[in-house]
Amino acid sequence: MEPTNLQVFMGEVNKTAKTETIGVYHQVPFRMSTWNFERLEGLRNYMSEPRNKxxxxxxxxxxxxxxxxxxxxxxxxxxxxxxxCAKVNAIQKHDGSGDLDND
Incomplete structure (x- = not known):
């Protein structure tokens, strides 16, 4: 049985697993509430991973x-x-932005 995305993520948090990021990404700017931003930054700093990942x-x-x-x-x-979801998939075009290594 394949691990769930949550199990894989927790493996990364616990530093018992490492994953590679592949695929096409789209830049989607948005604002976060302060309390979620604090938790996000705490996770990413501890994990030493890019925020976007x-x-x-x-x-x-x-x-x-x-x-x-x-x-x-x-x-x-x-x-x-x-x-x-299918409509979005049918019309989207990747513009080359959103490389996860550039955050």
Whole structure:
């Protein structure tokens, strides 16, 4: 059985695992609440990892949880959300920005 994204992330936090980041990334500026920023910075400083890598891991863990809950809920809602995901996937173009090594 494959480890979950949460298990992989906790392995990185505990410094018992190391992962490589691959794939296409998109620059998405946003503001964070102070308390979340403090926790993010605490994690990334302890882990000695780029902020973007930690953020991507945390977002992936959260989305895994949300989509897991969608599987248990209303089929129409799940399908509507997946349809919106497919629309984004169909129109997106990578502009070369968002290299995780440049944060």
């Amino acid at each position: 930690v953020l991507n891991s945390l977002i992936e863990i959260a989305l895994d949880q949300v989509f897991s809950e969608l599987e248990k809920g209303d089929e129409n809602i799940k399908n509507a959300i997946l349809s919106e």
